[in-house]
Amino acid sequence: MQALTPDDYARLQRLRERYHAAHAHAFKVSAGGNPRLSVDMLCFQPLGAALCGALITPLTLSLALVPPGDATAQAAGAQCTVALPGGRYPFIAEWIDDDSWLWRCELLDDLSDLSSLEEANRLAQRLMEQVMAAQADE
Template sequence: MQALSQSQYEELRELSRCYYRHHLSAFKHSAHRNSRLSVDLLCCQPWGDELCGALITPLALSLVLIPATPHRVVPADGEQRLKRLPDGEYPFVAEHLPDGRWLWRCQLLDDMHEFDGVEDANRLAQYLLQRVMTSSTGADHQG
């Protein structure tokens, strides 16, 4: 796995903060939230011209694709696409955030109540991302 640059880590931290601010009302008022969790982007790794990682929020665990280059064509908010990853195809939805940021998100889990804290959620996210990014046939094709 290729390491991310310092600027990529900084951008991911800012994207996490932006995502949190954008969804703060839902996080605070949803009866389905896990108040022990916040927003975190983790296990991000290069995949083609995107970064693939996990997004943990108080409401859900999602697989995300984040543009690695800033000059990409921005999809319409809510636009859908199937993306082939090593473990199979996943349905992603484009989600726009303030400040011109956006990402592709594929919700994997919508009940976060079982998690006692951040460590539990992080372990599951790491496990799921490892599974998603490992081909069952042994052939990883980026794209």
């Protein structure tokens, strides 16, 4: 597995902050939101020129693909399917603000039973291990 650069980490941190700012009100007013959780982006690794990892919010756990900075912007709601070692996943383009977007594949839409962000992070780590591990031949 290739390590992320300091610039990659800084980019993910900025994206996490923007995502939180853009959705903070929705997180607060949503009946299904887990108040013990916040936005976190973790377990990212290079996937071609993009970065692939987990996006945790108070509402969902998703796979996220962060395109390179010079990628052609996609319209909100555009769809693509990405083959990862653990299978094929359907992603939707999601704009965060006027300058930032990512591809997102929602995997869990109910995180209400998680007691802490640390527990959510452990779940995301297990998820990414499965997604990025090659499937055994049947």
